[in-house]
Amino acid sequence: MKAFLSLVFSTLFAALLAAASPARADTELTFFYPIAVGGPLTKVIDGLAAQFEKENPGVKVHPIYAGNYDDARIKALAALKGGQPAQLSVLFSIDIYELLEQDVIVPFDDIVTSAEDKAWLKSFYPALMANGIYKGKVYGIPFQRSTIVMYWNKDAFKEAGLDPEKAPATWNEMTQMAAKLVKKDASGNVARWGVMVPSTGYAYWMFQAFARENGQDLMNKDGNRTNYAHPDVIAALQYWRDLGAKHKVMPEGTVEWGTLRQAFTEGKTAMMWHTTGNLTAVKDTAKFPFGVAMLPASKQRGSPTGGGNFYVFKKTSPEERKAALAFIKFMTTPERTAEWSMATGYVATRPDAYETAKLKEYVSGFPAAAVARDQFKFATAELSTFQTGRVRKLLDDAIQASLTGGKAPAEALKGAQAEADKLLRPYR
């Protein structure tokens, strides 16, 4: 009896053992990604991940939608500190200094081995690589990148007696045209504003455009010095404030980022400055013909770049790094970059994407999609320094204080610069 039982058990055990041992474990890639623009984009990402899995058996990809850029950063860092780490993520391009200080990312120069891969590193627009490079090494690969563009309502232009095909090219033109576009109702209240520039959410980003157009960048390449109090920067903020306070073409107080798109598509403002990432959402909901133009110039044209890069984390095995690199290369092929750009309005991150048949056709039918790309030659990196959260908030607060009339632009910016200097001195 005993012998029989032990025979049964040992057979069972052997069978279980045979069934349970896999030929090779799958490589699991978890990554967080944010969405900061309108549109049903989680479906697109899930679709791309599924296709990668089909083409690469042995790798499983788990994309996790993580909210906006702040949420994604918090979730990724919390995951790395806690139990369920991620291997790569799409995070804000300007998080780089924070991630470096926490020592959680690896430069792509350490992962790419073949000559072909090294060439791949150089195949993106240089303007988009700027935020991702520190001390000569590439830490971030551009994925969902944008610039600010000016959307304008062609019907409103016609109604105001302006040429509907011509957008303002300079600050003065914008002020004058906006003044003509302001429409008041019977009781003297404004029914339609001339132009609106959002000042909640990412006020510093919008302000970078004004500053660049006036010839100034707001930080240095090493991330340890800010330029908030230069006279041309103060003049730029004064112009933004004057649009609302003096010329009355924009509402006074802060303009809400999240509802501006709706305000534009409902005709409450004739022009708006917003991210090109909203392009597809505007295209789908606007009931009037609209145009997209580069931002107007003061001394020159200009816009900051924005958006998210792919980062690979340090706590990864060599197989995971290889798989992560393969996935990132998959997501940034010219065809896929084109697909992502058409689904969102984000700029395609590499020149050869614009040579693909689909995107060529899309752009010729919808020239607005090329504006952000054409603006690259005037683009500047997004505001990013050490202690980036605090340094950015200082600028945001200064901008909001000026726009609400709480402080004069000079006073607000000089105060912010002094505080930023205190924070950044230890990094010099």
Added chain:
Amino acid sequence: MLLVGFTHYPAAATLIDSLFSTGTAVRPSRFVGLANYAALGDDPIFWQVLGNNFWFALGTIPTSIALAMLMALWVNDRLPARALVRMAYFTPTILPMIAVANIWLFFFTPQIGLLDQLGGLFGAGGHNWLGEPQTVMGCLVAMTIWKEAGFFMIFYLAALQSLPPELEEAAKIEGASRWYFFWRVTFPLLMPTTLFVLVNATINSFKLVDHLFILTKGGPDNASNLLLYYIYQVAFSFFDTGYAATLTVILLLLLATLALVQFQLIERRVHYR
């Protein structure tokens, strides 16, 4: 065990964290004693945030309690469609704060939002409700009262229904006016509930910051920033865990003091049966 795990241990850990500087991979954390607390004095945003919280509490607590009591008294009587009215009052409570904030974001949106559209019917112009420091706190207070009053109403309703009806009959026979009956009989008998609701409302005025994520993110220029939201910013946007722990300790001390004060002062006036 649970109490230690979820209350005492985190509180102690936070207190200890506040005595250290924030660590990064490059500069590890070191003991700094009370330096973080000294930094509080230099931080203008901290003082502004405390002030904001004070006005927020002053705006929401008395009004929502008074409103809750009024609503409870009203729906306690025999009303037509009483159940419907009660449900209408209670609906804001069951909505999550984030949903409420998203709805109210569009109420407050200049020109296309509900408030401005209603105002437009009367000829009033658009107003940047959330974008101006003078009006933003008022708007948040209004929204919070809307959300909270229904919740407190339920407690008052339950208390009212447990009052013996003989009291009201006796008062009617004696010829007491409705106001006299309310002020001298009902209100004192509701004191235990009022104490409970008061403590709840105070905690809520510090705890409710979900709407800030959607509506203002503390702006414009910290005009609507509250202490708990500032703690979130310091901890997760600036990653300054030492300073965030310091702020948390301050919040805990504030709440503990307020709870003590409320229990001491009002205990004497509460009439338990």
